[in-house]
Amino acid sequence: MTERVVEMRHITKRFPRVVANDDVNFRVHSGEIHALVGENGAGKSTLMKILYGLYQKDGGQILIRGKEIDLSSPSVAIEQGIGMVHQHFMLIPPFTVAENVILGREPKRGKIFNDRKKATQDIRGLSKRYGLIIDPEAKIQDLSVGLQQRVEIIKVLYRGAEILIMDEPTAVLTPQEVEELFTIMHSLKREGKTIIFITHKLKEVREISDWVTVMRDGRVVGVVKTEETTEEELARFMVGREVLLKVEKGPSQIGEVVLRAKDLEALSDRGLPTLKGVSFEIRAGEILGIAGVEGNGQTELVEVLTGLRKVKKGRIVLGGKEVTNASPRMIFESGVAHIPEDRHKRGLILEYSVEDNLILGHHYKPPVRKRLLRLNFKRISENARNLIKRFDIRPANKELLVSSLSGGNQQKVIVARELSRHPWLLIASQPTRGVDIGAIEFIHKKILEERERGKAVLLVSAELSEVMSLSDRILVMYEGRIVGEVDPKKTKEEEIGLMMTGATQQVASSK
Amino acid sequence: MIKREKLLEIFTPLLAVIAAFLVGGIFILIIGQNPIFIYGKLFSGTLGNPYGIAQVLFKATPLIFTGLAVAFAFRAGLFNIGCEGQLYIGSFLAAYLGFTLVGLPGFLLIPLCILGGMVGGALWAGIPGILKAKRGAHEVITTIMMNFIALALTNYLIVRYFHMPETVHTQSIALVARIPRLSTIFPKFSGSPLNYSFFLALLACFIVYYILWKTSLGYELRAVGLSPSASEYGGINIPKSVILTMAISGALAGLVGVNYVMGYKYYFEQGFAGGVGFMGIAVALLGRNTPIGVILAALLFGLLSFGGLIINAYVPKELVEILQAIVIIFVIASSKPFRDYIMKLKKKTLAQGIAGTSKE
Incomplete structure (x- = not known):
């Protein structure tokens, strides 16, 4: 011994x-x-x-x-x-x-x-x-x-x-x-x-x-x-209870194209080319997964789609409407919800209460806003009570600072807020990063519900198993390009892993 | 938990003020005077009679405006050090309108002059705002530089065009543009230039409170102050917020002219503010960037400022300046360790409480 x-x-x-x-x-x-x-x-x-x-x-x-x-x-x-x-x-x-x-x-x-x-x-x-x-x-x-x-x-x-x-x-x-x-x-x-x-x-x-x-x-x-x-x-x-580690996914109705991205090119914060011609489509009722080692352009892709970064070239069309380089507010208003990859930096105002965070993004228009810019506090607390219950946010206290919540519950605040906008397209970036198992299960369920309701979902995640289990289709990104598209049901994890390292780039680009 | 935090917010500055008075007492002892006697004089001279009280309120009025200006910008994540310059431009514009549009009736001219003060301040603060929003120039640097320009510009305008012979001030504003003194209704205040601007200052505090905490605009401005990147994500136009914040902050600073030009001297005088704009930073700091706190802090500094004149007969006036400086230093220095200490005590008692009962 x-x-x-x-x-x-x-x-x-x-x-x-x-x-x-x-x-x-x-x-x-x-x-x-x-x-x-x-x-x-x-x-x-x-x-x-x-x-x-x-x-x-x-x-x-x-x-x-x-x-x-x-x-x-x-x-x-x-x-x-x-x-x-x-x-x-x-x-x-x-x-x-x-x-x-x-x-x-x-x-x-x-x-x-x-x-x-x-x-x-x-x-x-x-x-x-x-x-x-x-x-x-x-x-x-x-x-x-x-x-x-x-x-x-x-x-x-x-x-x-x-x-x-x-x-x-x-x-x-x-x-x-x-x-x-x-x-x-x-x-x-x-x-x-x-x-x-x-x-x-x-x-x-x-x-x-x-x-x-x-x-x-x-x-x-x-x-x-x-x-x-x-x-x-x-x-x-x-x-402390049984947990479903595997996601149960039902069939879904694939509908028309919701988002069309064409030849997107963008620069990183340091001014280097980081998106080098990315094109894809997402249809209603499908979850499109983006796999890739972090830092291969996924962050910038999501930012470009949500108006947080300008494109150098290319077009983004959302439901027939051109939204290339539109402001985040305009894109929000066109029916896009966004779960950002960094909840502390982007997704939440940490020193705001839970209820105030639950209105971020639609705080400026009725019913949250009344005449003369006055906020409708009754509506805000109603909204918070409602979402806290529906999304099981704990502790169920809308006045707590969101910074005092656990990572999983902070993430639930974001998911609740974004889904409550009833989007056509949900862009979920690293939706379960640093989140506990119970919350992962819950968030996965919510994402799948959107799909079943006929909404389009773009899922970006560094967790390959997450992309594999949720997506209907997977695009693999490497060095700012899409190097392959795979069907998760017919592809092994190792195969995608290999594509993520750029090993198949030659094959894909010659296709 | 939240309430306890709020109590600390109130008690920390209060204790700092008390501690500052204690340290100030040591200085008085060194000079060879009795601190109790001096402090007695200080308080009886300021708060012990109506005239003293009126003078304290009068001295506090401009400090409320500038303190509020700094606090407002701070809440939105900007550090406006340019109140001094903004108030000169605002005051000059108020005075200019007051002695130029002499034909207008009072009910038009008074609002017009007040508006002039606000617009002057807003424009002067708006320039750093635009520079920050469009070019990323840091507002601390630009507002300081704008102070120099404002001072030189108003000096030039006075000396070159608008001064009365043998003076460094403009001609007087129209009689109808003058804001009545409070002594007209409270004769006991007679001799003090305290005027209705004081109520304008209180109203400004309320409006700032309302904007910041009751409107969607305030929601946005505070959000930008707390997290620009989350605000951008939330669809808030950050350049617009920055410019708007600076403009509102400058407008508040510009209101200082209402007290001085329209309520006190009735003319614009070169260098009249004497650092009120900079004192606003201390007022905002002591007042924890809340409107109520700004009022209380401005009253304290108003008291010290007038009290300094009173005890000048016994100790040098500089002693009061030392006292003011000590208050500021104590507020900055004491807050963190003191709060940590209190939190530690609370933790102990709380933990014992929890241990007694069950979890949660």
Whole structure:
């Protein structure tokens, strides 16, 4: 039996109004990859922040290698060999990889000067040993998200971590980067490191972990060996009821063309060509999925279609009406609803209440607005009460700031608002990103309902499985072009995955 | 939870003011005076008699206008530092109309002059607004520069064309354009130039409150202030909001002329404002960018401003300026740690409360 490196006993942590951790017991053995799963707000992050010394527990004991330790700050945790790879990277973009890694504990030459050479050597050593391939002289700002995460891991190892806490490390990665991360995790394990892996993606749990601890509502509801469980069982643990992981899709009536995009070309924020001639049509009653590794023009495509970005060339026709480079308001008024990919940046005004967010986009016209620009507060609260009920937004308090809601409920606010406009076309971009399983199930159901009502849906998602299970047709995007169209019923995930990497571009473009 | 936040919003500035007075007391001690005696004089001279009260209200009036101007722009995400310039242009225009259109009856000329003040301020603030909306020029820089231009421009106009011999002010406005003083109905206020502009200032506060929180326009402006990208998504025309916000903010600043030109001196005088536009920033800050807060903060600074004259017999007037500065510094510096501390206390008691009952 291996050593118990981490043992948290009866941990309790309270916040105003919530008990984030309620008598939690958590054990990790040396050399294992231990997944800590649960919905948003289940208390996993809180527990790990306690272990890393960022939060102080209100009750309980923490034993590291059998010895009780008072983890009063992250520096104590680091001393104990605990390292944390944060979800949001803490790197300085204009600095090099090496400079970022040594930040705070620079090797010195003499007393004043940093020993750059030694730093670079140390990092090369680490990167070789764990297969973390990276150029120590590269600047952070030039690195992809996946590589930046690698720097975070090296940083933690450089500080001598034996126990690595990874807070939803896959949330920001592309499928390929996830695979690379898993390879790295395996080699870390081989070298005797212990990894605690926070996630809510059950597929990843199956793929990488040895043990799973499931949390719900601040409590541990199950500790199981990965090979002895199933995704369905874990989902049931997490949500507390049966969950449909598969979407049930009925037949639908395909109608006439709702949106026609022709030869769209657009520039990115940096002024580089990012859409290079995209053409497609969406018909009523169908879900058109757009698959692709993030950053291949999907974001810009959605922005162009919703009026948030100008096209350089090409035309967009909506229900027979030309809306090329029309304003977002005009496009909204033509019957387009939009679930944006970044709900914090675009979809919500975080410091507004739930009810105020539920009118964004139609706040300027009756019935929300009365004479003399006066808002119709009765109507606004009626609308909110209605939608909160219909879309099961929790807590059911329309006056709460939307920022205080969980990710899933924030997303439901957006979905509720957008669907309440009764659109002809729903553009849903990453509709379930960072959302818990219960909400994913709900949002998928709502999207399918639109399809059954004969509305057109454009679904853009980095989750290939989501695109596969919902769409009637899939377009694959690569480097600003559509490189293929597939039927999800007749195509394997691997095949699409390959197209996403541009491997079939030649074939597609010669067609 | 929301109510507790609101209470903190009120108590933080209040405590900062008290703390500032305590620190100010130390300065008075250093000078060799008794702080209790000086503060006693300060308060009895300002709040202890009708004349003092009238003077405080009079001094507060322009501060309400400029404080409101800054707060309004701030709510919409813009930092208007150009109130000083805007109020000069507005006041000059009000005065110009007042001494040019002398043939008009009062019921026409008074609204016209008030409107002139607003339009002048709106135009002057609108230029930075347009520059921001169309060219992305930062309003902090442009409004500061516009201050210099406004001051120089009005100086030039006075000195070159409009000054009365041997003075640096214009001729007086028509008698019918003058706003009556309150002492005409409350004789106890006699000697104080407090006039009906004070009520105009209160009305402006109400209108700003109404626009910001009761109309779809306010919904849009505040949305832009909180999240421009979400506002753009929500179909809000951001360039239009920016220009409109600056124009309204400038119009509010321009109203300062109503108090000074139409209610006090009856002419435009070179450099009359003496930094009231800049004090507006402090007023808005202390007032937490709310109309009610602006009124309270303006009253406090009005009190300090007039109180400074009163205690001048015992201590240098600069002491009051020090006091004002300390108030501002305390408001900025104390708010965060103080609130964190209170939140910590609340957390403890709350957690105990929760532990006693069940969850939620």
